Amino acid sequence: MPNKPFAITLKPGTSLANLTGTWRTARPVYLDRLPPCNNACPAGENIQGWLFHAESGDYQQAWRVLVQDNPLPAVMGRVCYHPCEGACNRGQLDSAVGINSVERFLGDEAIKLGWKFNAPAAASGKKVLVVGAGPSGLSAAYHLARMGHQVEIHEAGPLAGGMMRFGIPKYRLPREVLDAEVARIVDLGVTLKLNTKVENIEQSMKQHGFDAAFLAVGAHIGKRAFIPSGDAAHIIDAVSVLRSMEGEDKPMLGRKVVVYGGGNTAIDVARTVKRMGAEPIVVYRRTRDKAPAHDFEIEEALQEGVMIKWLSTIKQADAGQITVEKMQLDDKGYPQPTGEFETLAADSVVLALGQDVDLSLLEGVSGLEIVDGTVQVSANMMTGHPGIFAGGDMVPSERTVTVAVGHGKKAALNINAWLNNATYEPAPKHELASFDKLNPWYYSDADKTVRPMLDIIRRQTSFDEVQGGLDESNALFEARRCLSCGNCFECDNCYGVCPDNAVIKLGPGKRFEFNYDYCKGCGMCATECPCGAIVMVPEET
Amino acid sequence: MGFQPVKFYQTGTFTVGNRLLAPDERSLQSGEARSNSINSGHRACQGCGEALGARYAIDAAMAESNNQLIAANATGCLEVFSTPYPESSWQVPWIHSLFGNAAAVATGIAAAMKVKGRPEVRVVAQGGDGGTTDIGFGCLSGMFERNDDVLYICYDNEGYMNTGVQRSSATPPAARTATTMPVGPEPGNVFGQGKNVPEIAMAHGIPYVATATVADLRDLEYKVRKAMKMHGARYIHIFVPCPLGWGTASHDTIRMARLAKESGMFPVFEAEHGEVTGVLKIRHKVEVEEYLKPQKRFAHLFGKNAHPETVARMQAIADRNIRKYGLLEEEEVQNA
Numbered sequence: 001m002p003n004k005p006f007a008i009t010l011k012p013g014t015s016l017a018n019l020t021g022t023w024r025t026a027r028p029v030y031l032d033r034l035p036p037c038n039n040a041c042p043a044g045e046n047i048q049g050w051l052f053h054a055e056s057g058d059y060q061q062a063w064r065v066l067v068q069d070n071p072l073p074a075v076m077g078r079v080c081y082h083p084c085e086g087a088c089n090r091g092q093l094d095s096a097v098g099i100n101s102v103e104r105f106l107g108d109e110a111i112k113l114g115w116k117f118n119a120p121a122a123a124s125g126k127k128v129l130v131v132g133a134g135p136s137g138l139s140a141a142y143h144l145a146r147m148g149h150q151v152e153i154h155e156a157g158p159l160a161g162g163m164m165r166f167g168i169p170k171y172r173l174p175r176e177v178l179d180a181e182v183a184r185i186v187d188l189g190v191t192l193k194l195n196t197k198v199e200n201i202e203q204s205m206k207q208h209g210f211d212a213a214f215l216a217v218g219a220h221i222g223k224r225a226f227i228p229s230g231d232a233a234h235i236i237d238a239v240s241v242l243r244s245m246e247g248e249d250k251p252m253l254g255r256k257v258v259v260y261g262g263g264n265t266a267i268d269v270a271r272t273v274k275r276m277g278a279e280p281i282v283v284y285r286r287t288r289d290k291a292p293a294h295d296f297e298i299e300e301a302l303q304e305g306v307m308i309k310w311l312s313t314i315k316q317a318d319a320g321q322i323t324v325e326k327m328q329l330d331d332k333g334y335p336q337p338t339g340e341f342e343t344l345a346a347d348s349v350v351l352a353l354g355q356d357v358d359l360s361l362l363e364g365v366s367g368l369e370i371v372d373g374t375v376q377v378s379a380n381m382m383t384g385h386p387g388i389f390a391g392g393d394m395v396p397s398e399r400t401v402t403v404a405v406g407h408g409k410k411a412a413l414n415i416n417a418w419l420n421n422a423t424y425e426p427a428p429k430h431e432l433a434s435f436d437k438l439n440p441w442y443y444s445d446a447d448k449t450v451r452p453m454l455d456i457i458r459r460q461t462s463f464d465e466v467q468g469g470l471d472e473s474n475a476l477f478e479a480r481r482c483l484s485c486g487n488c489f490e491c492d493n494c495y496g497v498c499p500d501n502a503v504i505k506l507g508p509g510k511r512f513e514f515n516y517d518y519c520k521g522c523g524m525c526a527t528e529c530p531c532g533a534i535v536m537v538p539e540e541t
Numbered sequence: 542m543g544f545q546p547v548k549f550y551q552t553g554t555f556t557v558g559n560r561l562l563a564p565d566e567r568s569l570q571s572g573e574a575r576s577n578s579i580n581s582g583h584r585a586c587q588g589c590g591e592a593l594g595a596r597y598a599i600d601a602a603m604a605e606s607n608n609q610l611i612a613a614n615a616t617g618c619l620e621v622f623s624t625p626y627p628e629s630s631w632q633v634p635w636i637h638s639l640f641g642n643a644a645a646v647a648t649g650i651a652a653a654m655k656v657k658g659r660p661e662v663r664v665v666a667q668g669g670d671g672g673t674t675d676i677g678f679g680c681l682s683g684m685f686e687r688n689d690d691v692l693y694i695c696y697d698n699e700g701y702m703n704t705g706v707q708r709s710s711a712t713p714p715a716a717r718t719a720t721t722m723p724v725g726p727e728p729g730n731v732f733g734q735g736k737n738v739p740e741i742a743m744a745h746g747i748p749y750v751a752t753a754t755v756a757d758l759r760d761l762e763y764k765v766r767k768a769m770k771m772h773g774a775r776y777i778h779i780f781v782p783c784p785l786g787w788g789t790a791s792h793d794t795i796r797m798a799r800l801a802k803e804s805g806m807f808p809v810f811e812a813e814h815g816e817v818t819g820v821l822k823i824r825h826k827v828e829v830e831e832y833l834k835p836q837k838r839f840a841h842l843f844g845k846n847a848h849p850e851t852v853a854r855m856q857a858i859a860d861r862n863i864r865k866y867g868l869l870e871e872e873e874v875q876n877a
Contacts, residue, residue, distance in 0.1 A: 006608070006609045006610065006611065006634055006662055013627040013628040013629065014580065014582070014628060014629065014630075015580055015581070015582030015583050015584075015623070015628050015629060015630035016580060016581060016582045017582065017628060018582035018583075018584065018628065019582065020581070020582055020583075020584070023587065055551060055561060056560065056561060441555065441799065441825075442552045442555045442556050443551070443552055443555070444548050444549050444550070444551065444552060444553040444555065445548070446549060477549075480549065480550060480551045480561065481551075482551070484551075489551070489560065490558070490560045491552055491556035491557065491558055491559055491560070492556065492557040492558025492559075492567070492568075492570070492571035493556050493557045493558075495557060495558070495570070495571065496556075496557025496558070496568065496570040496571055496758060497557065497593065497795055498593075499585060499588065499589050499590075499592040499593040499596070499794075500581050500583070500585075500592070501577050501580065501581045501596070502581060505573055508560065515581070517581075518581035518582060520587040520588075521587060522587035522588035522589075522784075522791040522792055522794075523588070523790070523791060523792030524588050524791070524792050524794055524795060526792060527792040527793065527795070527796060528795050528796075530552060530556060536792075
């Protein structure tokens with residue numbers, strides 16, 4: 001039997017002759033808005049974009065979209081402070097999507113299954129020198145190599161990774177994860193020269209015929225503070241402690257270790273020495289809410305038995321003990337001395353008061369501007385000297401791995417343009433997909449998946465990774481909590497709710513189109529779009 | 542209840558489709574194969590809930606009857622906007638009855654098909670609340686009582702809309718219409734005894750009675766398909782907001798239907814042989830005020846000369862519905 005409605009033999013006069021699109025005063029238009037996570041990512045990741053593929057279980061495609069911007073997902077999934085999750089619209093619904101944990105899952109999956117980067121573009125014939133194999137240098141090298149440039153990394157240290165290796169403790173970033181992601185970048189054809197300190201950048205460039213250079217030497221010199229001390233006092237800086245953890249000779253700090261400072265480095269040192277069997281006390285001049293360290297790191301340190309003395313400064317250090325003065329906060333929140341003193345047992349004092357940049361390689365380079373010990377760069381990441389770009393901890397910015405990776409990518413794009421005598425123009429940003437643009441009714445209720453944490457005893461005694469990862473099923477669950485803010489995810493709502501059948505479905509992956517011949521402009525599609533990917537635009541009168 | 546919602550997969554079954562669900566788990570409306578029983582070019586107002594509800598329902602009935610469907614249509618908005626002579630939007634064999642006799646005409650068609658030996662041909666009758674709860678009520682009751690093999694679908698927009706928004710027996714209390722102006726001590730429509738036609742249908746003991754809204758597509762499709770699998774007299778009452786008659790924004794039609802259901806003003810349930818067998822629970826409960834406020838027909842209850850006591854009486858109606866049909870999940874009842 002023909003699949004035709006019963007008894008229809010003649011074509012009736014059809015309402016299709018009646019083009020109701022003429023009624024319209026506003027027309028719906030599909031658009032992509034900028035998801036808040038993407039907007040917040042210092043590395044410029046297309047988070048919503050890679051979650052989209054993870055949602056359907058296509059993890060490899062998700063990983064490929066991810067590494068278009070960031071070559072270190074397994075590292076990121078461990079050490080990134082995930083500002084994306086702070087911006088996530090789902091946070092206003094129940095709790096933010098665990099973007100960081102899904103990223104780690106994808107990164108680990110790539111290492112486990114041996115996924116390789118896509119082959120680089122055709123060789124450009126240009127040579128770029130990258131100084132420093134930290135996150136910023138690795139990121140720049142990766143992007144430049146993918147664009148077809150010949151890249152050499154000169155690293156002063158014995159191993160690649162920079163602060164990811166010599167600053168971040170193993171319990172947060174296992175070294176085999178770092179090694180795997182570095183190796184994958186080297187496999188792209190990047191030349192990595194270790195133990196190669198660049199003494200003079202201009203000379204190095206001339207000598208080896210580099211067309212441009214990207215400097216990312218980081219900030220490895222621990223800041224000193226003047227503390228009156230006896231001859232026998234053992235004072236050492238935090239960077240040296242963390243660096244020596246990577247070598248054969250572990251630092252000799254004694255049993256009672258005082259860590260001076262309230263940043264993430266101070267907490268890292270305290271947790272590290274705790275694992276070595278010592279008793280760390282962190283001394284910080286202000287209060288917990290004023291400390292620059294992330295609160296979750298402070299919390300984890302306290303759980304592990306790290307002592308913290310808030311509102312205290314070190315006045316004097318002697319053999320075996322220190323004298324601290326109690327502080328109190330004034331009206332403006334600054335610590336002021338109280339004149340009350342106290343002595344603490346201290347076999348050594350570790351200063352974690354920030355880090356400076358070793359700028360010796362820049363000596364004699366013309367056009368540079370150095371302010372407060374950091375190299376000034378313009379919006380395109382180029383220093384005052386043409387062809388020399390800089391990024392990471394050595395330029396003024398927040399000092400995190402993710403920011404550094406973002407610098408590397410941005411510098412690579414600009415170096416590529418500069419090598420082609422062009423300027424890089426970033427695509428204009430879309431309008432932000434804020435929460436008010438969404439229709440949250442449509443999203444299923446689902447709370448965040450919590451990552452497993454290592455047992456407290458093993459956290460206190462070993463360098464095993466503290467935070468576990470998600471397995472396949474809960475990574476998928478977590479990815480599917482994404483609201484896809486501002487970007488169509490083909491839920492068919494517009495197609496279904498149109499009373500005039502004026503939405504044309506183009507097929508999987510191709511989204512939809514409006515049939516303006518019949519669309520009356522009621523706006524129901526825009527209101528019922530869960531993710532805010534439709535806007536009503538007034539018709540011209 | 543028989544409809545198994547998927548509560549996860551990003552949007553679960555809340556959206557029309559969902560690329561994460563297998564194609565057969567998506568709604569009929571999400572597929573290009575839907576019959577679009579009522580075609581583009583119809584003259585319904587912008588954002589018409591009835592045009593949408595009719596397509597949802599008749600597409601589902603078409604799919605379930607293997608496209609062997611005849612529809613009888615009472616006079617009313619649906620007939621006027623879909624079929625101004627000589628053109629029609631209908632993609633099904635369709636007959637326009639009088640205002641009051643759609644149920645009887647459908648009964649006749651069903652009898653004719655039986656005589657002709659065409660048991661595969663199924664019959665629906667459809668009309669608005671005027672043609673159903675007022676004018677066609679006698680024929681409807683007769684169809685129920687004889688248990689004729691017809692699915693009657695009422696699209697309830699709570700008034701006579703295409704003739705200029707007059708009151709029907711489905712118009713809610715306090716609503717302003719052309720015939721119930723907001724004047725006097727109790728402005729708007731009276732608080733009568735109400736006329737709950739789904740319950741009246743249940744009182745006939747017919748095989749199947751259900752209510753649905755255009756905001757719950759999956760539930761609506763499930764109910765129409767279930768009804769089409771059965772024989773005898775069946776009745777589905779679909780709540781279809783009317784932007785023109787209610788004074789709401791054309792883009793808010795589905796939102797209004799959702800608020801009606803979530804506030805308890807419109808209970809969504811199904812019943813077999815006179816007994817309630819399932820209800821669609823409230824997901825995020827809202828106060829009645831949130832449902833009433835966006836509607837200009839209730840504007841006189843708010844603002845300068847507000848009538849909070851009237852709003853409270855409306856809330857009491859919703860609360861009674863919630864109690865009567867058990868619309869809240871158990872834990873929420875304890876918290877309330």
